[in-house]
Amino acid sequence: MGYRVEVDFDLCESNAICMQIAPEVFEVRDDDFLYILAEEPGGDLRAQVEESVQRCPKQAISIAEG
Amino acid sequence: MRTAETLRKEGFDGNIHLVGDEPHLPYDRPPLSKQILSGDWDLERVALTDPAKDDELSLEWHLGDKATQLSVEEKIVSLDSGTDLSFDGLVIATGARCISLRMAGDLEGIYTLRGLDDALAIRSELEATPQKVVVVGAGFIGAEVAATARQRGLEVTMIEAAEVPFERVLGPEMGTVTADVHRDHGVEVITGVAVESFKGNRRVEKVILEDGTEIEADLVIVGIGVKPNTEWLEGSGLTLDNGVLCDDSCEAAPAIVAAGDVARWPNRLFNENMRVEHWDNAVEQGVFVARRLLAGKSNTESYSPTPWFWTDQFDRKIQLAGRTRSTDEIRIVTGSIEERRFATAYGREGKLVGILGFNRPRHVMQYKQMIADGTSWEDAIAHAEQQAS
Ligand SMILES: Cc1cc2nc3c(=O)[nH]c(=O)nc-3n(C[C@H](O)[C@H](O)[C@H](O)COP(=O)(O)OP(=O)(O)OC[C@H]3O[C@@H](n4cnc5c(N)ncnc54)[C@H](O)[C@@H]3O)c2cc1C
Ligand code: SF4
Numbered sequence: 001m002g003y004r005v006e007v008d009f010d011l012c013e014s015n016a017i018c019m020q021i022a023p024e025v026f027e028v029r030d031d032d033f034l035y036i037l038a039e040e041p042g043g044d045l046r047a048q049v050e051e052s053v054q055r056c057p058k059q060a061i062s063i064a065e066g
Numbered sequence: 067m068r069t070a071e072t073l074r075k076e077g078f079d080g081n082i083h084l085v086g087d088e089p090h091l092p093y094d095r096p097p098l099s100k101q102i103l104s105g106d107w108d109l110e111r112v113a114l115t116d117p118a119k120d121d122e123l124s125l126e127w128h129l130g131d132k133a134t135q136l137s138v139e140e141k142i143v144s145l146d147s148g149t150d151l152s153f154d155g156l157v158i159a160t161g162a163r164c165i166s167l168r169m170a171g172d173l174e175g176i177y178t179l180r181g182l183d184d185a186l187a188i189r190s191e192l193e194a195t196p197q198k199v200v201v202v203g204a205g206f207i208g209a210e211v212a213a214t215a216r217q218r219g220l221e222v223t224m225i226e227a228a229e230v231p232f233e234r235v236l237g238p239e240m241g242t243v244t245a246d247v248h249r250d251h252g253v254e255v256i257t258g259v260a261v262e263s264f265k266g267n268r269r270v271e272k273v274i275l276e277d278g279t280e281i282e283a284d285l286v287i288v289g290i291g292v293k294p295n296t297e298w299l300e301g302s303g304l305t306l307d308n309g310v311l312c313d314d315s316c317e318a319a320p321a322i323v324a325a326g327d328v329a330r331w332p333n334r335l336f337n338e339n340m341r342v343e344h345w346d347n348a349v350e351q352g353v354f355v356a357r358r359l360l361a362g363k364s365n366t367e368s369y370s371p372t373p374w375f376w377t378d379q380f381d382r383k384i385q386l387a388g389r390t391r392s393t394d395e396i397r398i399v400t401g402s403i404e405e406r407r408f409a410t411a412y413g414r415e416g417k418l419v420g421i422l423g424f425n426r427p428r429h430v431m432q433y434k435q436m437i438a439d440g441t442s443w444e445d446a447i448a449h450a451e452q453q454a455s
Binding site: 013014015016017020029032057 | 374
């Protein structure tokens with residue numbers, strides 16, 4: 001089953017915790033903004049994305065099933 | 067809470083009891099000194115539970131009840147209400163509480179900040195626009211409160227007993243920068259002198275320093291650190307030493323684990339018995355101990371994270387990863403102190419041990435990974451030079 005990664009950019013403070021956990025999905029660039037590299041990263045990365053959801057101090061990441 | 071979620075996720079289908087002495091459902095503490103105090107956030111936003119998911123987790127709550135005793139042998143936790151809970155596995159996550167100043171006595175207008183109720187009481191005091199706010203202790207929480215009060219337009223004085231605020235963790239140079247950020251924003255920072263007493267009739271009016279200085283105050287917030295909540299474990303047979311002492315897999319006794327602010331364990335990465343008072347660790351360790359409990363004796367993995375935390379001071383997001391000391395060697399690896407946007411690496415005994423960032427999250431995470439990988443100080447500096455060229 002596919003899923004989409006969503007980030008609430010009003011909450012996100014670019015602390016890059018998610019990038020450390022799932023570098024294939026999240027990247028904080030030199031401009032200090034967070035970029036989502038893969039919006040539908042697929043099953044292999046699911047565990048990493050879930051951990052990012054849990055560890056994001058701002059609770060800014062969510063997973064939309066579909 | 068995180069432990070309970072993980073237990074369920076990993077397929078544990080037995081009973082889970084959650085005991086908490088506060089009347090509230092679990093909530094997030096970091097916003098208390100930031101968005102809650104400033105009035106930017108409503109209370110609902112700090113909740114850690116989601117009513118929609120609660121049924122799935124099927125937890126048994128014991129809120130407003132206190133664990134008063136543990137029997138390691140019989141595997142029973144006794145609660146204040148008289149209930150005895152027997153267990154197959156126990157997670158100790160009783161956190162820490164603020165140290166208060168004894169000389170504060172019962173004067174009104176003196177607060178510490180740990181829980182939701184504290185934050186609300188302080189917020190309503192701030193809303194009454196006091197003339198003068200005094201923050202005792204320039205730790206990270208004290209400093210956040212000072213910043214938030216200042217941003218509300220109030221006159222704020224911060225008093226720190228050490229010569230340089232944050233010196234113990236950040237070292238003299240970086241500690242000074244942090245204090246200067248406060249001075250830039252109009253906070254009066256007094257260092258190198260401790261508080262001797264408070265004066266006032268029913269309510270505090272003055273703070274008296276050891277050197278005789280008197281400072282007017284109509285609201286005082288004390289932030290001089292926390293101590294772990296371990297009193298209920300006295301006599302249980304567990305080793306208590308500024309926290310619940312665990313092995314490197316966070317086990318304090320067979321089938322008894324500890325996590326968060328209350329746990330002390332040997333972190334192999336830093337060769338140090340540590341107790342970490344950071345949000346990220348509470349989450350990571352909470353997840354780790356859930357797996358540890360389920361794995362039983364077969365799990366020999368050790369818990370060796372690189373601690374990390376953030377703090378918001380005015381418009382600066384300060385992050386610190388690793389284990390720094392005031393005697394470490396330091397090197398600015400990007401940016402400059404003048405622009406207040408930089409990252410500083412900390413080295414000790416030939417190893418990279420810490421990274422401090424002022425609005426530099428990407429660098430902090432990069433070096434955090436390098437710390438976790440055991441990078442030498444030499445290689446870290448070489449990396450910085452290469453990036454700069
Ligand atoms: C104002 C504030 C701001 C913060 N800001 C940051 C930040 O910016 N960044 C960061 O990294 N960290 C921050 N922290 C630290 C972070 O919130 C803590 O590290 C984290 O809350 C620790 O979680 P815990 O579960 O170990 O303990 P706690 O959150 O303290 O939870 C322990 C719970 O157990 C209860 N309890 C204690 N004894 C008993 C008993 N005998 N029986 C039953 N219940 C008991 C307590 O009342 C409490 O509710 C902040 C903390 C505060 C207070
Ligand atoms: S962890 Fe959360 S706050 Fe941090 S960069 Fe990722 S989404 Fe943003």
